[in-house]
Amino acid sequence: MPRKGRRVHLPLIGLSTYLADARWGEWALPAALLPAAYGRCLQAVGAVAVMLPPDTPAAAATAIAxxxxxxxxxxxxxxxxxxxxxxxxxxxxSVPVRDRWEHALLTAALERGIPVLGICRGMQLMNVHAGGTLIQHLPDSVGHDVHTGRPGLFTQHVIKPVPGSRFAGVSPEAIVVASHHHQAVERLGDGVVAAAYAEDGTIEALELPRERFALGVQWHPEMGVDPRVMEAMVSAARHSAASAASAGIAAGLPQPM
Known part of the structure; x- marks a missing residue:
């Protein structure tokens, strides 16, 4: 237990957002938005969520800092x-402003060495960022639509971790995941390794072993009941923040109140 009077650090997790037309009340306007499940899932495992709406790539390093x-x-x-x-x-x-913004966010995050979690599109972006390619319509390759299901609904299927991967350390057994995607990783990018597969051979998780924590999952952990992926990400962020604070103290830098 933390000592009385000592604050527990809640890591601040930035989330990229959609940029879409939306309606609420009497309004119909362009909006930066996310399903509420993302924030709720992070809050449940001890983090604070902050939305990072599309901006110019030049602003990414400022946001990531x-x-x-x-x-x-x-x-x-x-x-x-x-x-x-x-x-x-x-x-x-596609939404080019979002593509450019998230590419810049990922570049800045990897340069700074903070934890990164890519979810669905986010995992695909991580692979493309590293020079990999995507299957543009997965049913053409696997012959079924198990990964997609009906419009507006998540489907469920089994994924199996790769033994010895970092992801296997988070989830060592086969699990059922909430899924909705029609694209998938084809050729892995430089330095990227597969960390889980679906039963049809589709890559369902990837990781960058050279980084402290850089994991991509093709499913939506925020929509499931298994918190371990989010817990692992938040734990890594907490440790990263503590290490940065210790380095700042050692260097005599002012600390946040």
Missing amino acids: RVDGLILTGGEDLDPALYGEQPHPLTEV
Whole structure:
């Protein structure tokens, strides 16, 4: 237990957001938004969530300097031009401002060495950022739509961790996950390794072993009942923040009150 009067540090986790038209009350306006499940899931495991709406790439380092961890959230398909391909007929219209912003956020987070978790689109971005490619319409490759299900609903399927991976240290057994995606990782990027697979061979998790914590999952842990992925991310962010604070104290830098 923490000593009386000593504050427990709640890590601040930045989340990338959608940029979409939305309606609430009498309003219909462009909005930066996220499903509330992201914030609730982080709060439940001891973190504070802060939304990072699309901005200019030049602002990414400033944003990343103020958070203890980064979550790249789900959303629209990435622009296939980012990995040198033409769009598939079923590839969604991309949002270039979001693609550029999240690419810059990821670059800044890896340079600073803070924990990164990519969820669904976020995992795909991590792979493309490292020079990998995507399957633009997964049913063409696996012959079924188990990963997608019906529009607006999550489906469930089993994923199995790769023994010896860091992800296997978080979740060593096969688990059932909440899923909704029609794209997936094809060729892994430089320095990226697969950390879990679906039963049909689809890569369901990846990681960057050279980083302290950089994990991508193709499913939506915020929509499931297993908190371990979020717990691992928040624990890594807490340790990262503590290490940064210790380094600042050693250097004689002023600390936040």
